[in-house]
Amino acid sequence: MSDTTAATAEQFAGLRVLDLRAGGEAERLAELQGRWRGLCERSFGLDGDADAAAKAIIAHVRTEGDEAIIELTERFESRRLTAADFEVPMGKARAALEALDAPTRAALEAAAERVRRFHAVQAQALVSTGQIAPPESAAGDERATEYLASRVAPLQRVAVYAPGGTAAYPSSVLHAAIPAKVVGVAEVVLLTPRPSPVVLAAAALAGVDRVFQIGGAQAIAAVAFGTATLPRVDKIVGPGNAYVTAAKRLVFGRCDIDSIAGPSEILVVADASADPALVAADLISQAEHDVQASPVLLCSDPSLPARVDAALHQQLADLPRRAIAIAALRDQGAAVIVDDRAALAREADAYAPEHLELLVDSPAELAAQIHRAGAIFVGPWTPEAAGDYTAGPSHVLPTAGGARFSSPVGCWDFVRYTSVLELGPKALRAQADAITTLARAEGLEGHARAVEQRLRTDPVNVQAKVGGAA
Ligand SMILES: NC(=O)c1ccc[n+]([C@@H]2O[C@H](COP(=O)([O-])OP(=O)(O)OC[C@H]3O[C@@H](n4cnc5c(N)ncnc54)[C@H](O)[C@@H]3O)[C@@H](O)[C@H]2O)c1
Numbered sequence: 001m002s003d004t005t006a007a008t009a010e011q012f013a014g015l016r017v018l019d020l021r022a023g024g025e026a027e028r029l030a031e032l033q034g035r036w037r038g039l040c041e042r043s044f045g046l047d048g049d050a051d052a053a054a055k056a057i058i059a060h061v062r063t064e065g066d067e068a069i070i071e072l073t074e075r076f077e078s079r080r081l082t083a084a085d086f087e088v089p090m091g092k093a094r095a096a097l098e099a100l101d102a103p104t105r106a107a108l109e110a111a112a113e114r115v116r117r118f119h120a121v122q123a124q125a126l127v128s129t130g131q132i133a134p135p136e137s138a139a140g141d142e143r144a145t146e147y148l149a150s151r152v153a154p155l156q157r158v159a160v161y162a163p164g165g166t167a168a169y170p171s172s173v174l175h176a177a178i179p180a181k182v183v184g185v186a187e188v189v190l191l192t193p194r195p196s197p198v199v200l201a202a203a204a205l206a207g208v209d210r211v212f213q214i215g216g217a218q219a220i221a222a223v224a225f226g227t228a229t230l231p232r233v234d235k236i237v238g239p240g241n242a243y244v245t246a247a248k249r250l251v252f253g254r255c256d257i258d259s260i261a262g263p264s265e266i267l268v269v270a271d272a273s274a275d276p277a278l279v280a281a282d283l284i285s286q287a288e289h290d291v292q293a294s295p296v297l298l299c300s301d302p303s304l305p306a307r308v309d310a311a312l313h314q315q316l317a318d319l320p321r322r323a324i325a326i327a328a329l330r331d332q333g334a335a336v337i338v339d340d341r342a343a344l345a346r347e348a349d350a351y352a353p354e355h356l357e358l359l360v361d362s363p364a365e366l367a368a369q370i371h372r373a374g375a376i377f378v379g380p381w382t383p384e385a386a387g388d389y390t391a392g393p394s395h396v397l398p399t400a401g402g403a404r405f406s407s408p409v410g411c412w413d414f415v416r417y418t419s420v421l422e423l424g425p426k427a428l429r430a431q432a433d434a435i436t437t438l439a440r441a442e443g444l445e446g447h448a449r450a451v452e453q454r455l456r457t458d459p460v461n462v463q464a465k466v467g468g469a470a
C-alpha cells in the first residue's frame, strides 16, 4: 500500500502519459498498449494480499464468532468493543436524525427523496410474469392448461455495508438501503465501523431496521455465517475497501452479493472541447476516496494531459485529503491519448469503468456507443459527484472491470424469482414423448418412468384406451 503520509501537492509529478496514437515508434507503442491493457485487465484483489487477509479473517469469525469480531476490531480499528456494544439501538439513530443540524438534514432528506423516487419507478419493472397457455385446439379445456410463471418476491433480510475507514458514507446508506426498502425487504441490517451521527441519521431516514457498528472483512463474515449477536443474511450489498470487497467475494454462495464495489474509479473521456479544470476536479473527486482509487483520463487531444496536470497541481494544493488523492493519481492514474472519437468509445468500453464521464462534443451520441460502465455522466453539467449524492440512481457500482458483467445496485438486487409450473394431464401428455426420449438419451430411466407412471394413472388416458380415442 502507498505511503500517504509522505505525499504532498509538490510531489505530484503529473499523470503518466500513455500515448497510443498510431505513427509512434512500433516497439514503444506496443509497450504502451501493453500497459493500457494491464489497466483494462485490472481485477482488483483477485490474487492480492487483501484476499489472503480476508480469507483468514473469515475463518477466524466462523470458528470464534463474536470473540473474533472483538479481537479483529481491536486489531484493525483500535476499538475495544464487547458483543453487547455491537448493535446500536435504532432509538439512537432516530435521535441522531432529530439532532442533525438543519442544512445537513435538509440535504440528506433531499437526497433520500430523489433516490426513493428513482427506485420507485425502477421497481415497477420487477413484476411476476405468468402464462396460461393452452394450445388453441384445446381452448377451454382445463386439462390442457399449463401455468408457467416467474414469481417475484423480496429478500427477507439483507445487510448493507457502509464504509467507515477513512471517510464516513451516509450517502451509501441511502443509496443501498432505500432500494431495498422500496421493494419490501423485511429487515435491512446496516454494518458500518464507527458510525458517525450523520450515518446513524441516514440509517433512520432510509428505514434501516438494525445497525451494527462493526466493519471490515469481519463484518462481512459475521452476517454471512451468523454469530451469537449478528443475524445471518440472504445478501450483502454495499461498497468497501479491498478487505471488505475480497470478503464479499469469498462468502458468495453462502449468501448473495451485489457486485465488486471496491475502491472508486473514474474514467474521464475528453476531447479538445473539454475544460481541463473540470477534468482535474472530477479526477480528484474520485482520487480522494482511497489510495487505491483509479482516476484515469482518456482523450483525443494530445495537448490536454499537460493542461490537466497544471489544473491538478493547482487544485490539489489545498485539498484536505490531498495525500490520498496524490497517491491514487500517482499509482493508478494515467492520461491515455488516442487518435479519434471512435477510439475513445472503443477504449472506454475496454476499460469498463465504475464511473464514465463524457466531456466531449455531442456527449449523448458518444454515450450511446459505450456499453460497459457502471454509470455514464453525460456532458459538463453532470459531475460524477451529483451521482454520488442526489441524482437518484444508486452510487453503489461495480469496479475493477466488473461493469463488463455487473450492474449498479438496484431494486433487482433485493428480489428473487421463483419459477412456478403447473401442467394439466393433457399438457403433460403433449410433452411426454420429448421428456422420456431426452431422459433416456441422458441415461436417466427414472425420469422417463416418472412421466409414464402418470400417463398410466390418468383417468382420461385409461378411458381413452378403453374407448379407443385419444
Ligand atoms: N464502488 C462504490 O460504489 C463505492 C462507493 C463508496 C465508497 N467506495 C470505496 O469504499 C472504500 C472505503 O474504504 P474505507 O477504508 O474508508 O472503509 P471500509 O469500511 O471499507 O474499510 C475499513 C475497514 O477495513 C478494515 N481494515 C483496515 N485495514 C485492514 C488490514 N490491514 N487488514 C484487514 N482489515 C483491515 C478495518 O476493519 C476497517 O474497519 C474506498 O475504497 C472507496 O473508494 C466505493
Ligand SMILES: N[C@H](CO)Cc1c[nH]c[nH+]1
Residues within 6 Å of the ligand: 169, 171, 172, 263, 264, 265, 286, 354, 388, 395, 396, 397
Ligand atoms: N464515488 C463513490 C462510489 O465510488 C460514492 C461516494 C459516496 N460519497 C461520495 N462518493
Ligand SMILES: [Zn+2]
Residues within 6 Å of the ligand: 264, 285, 286, 289, 388
Ligand atoms: Zn465519490
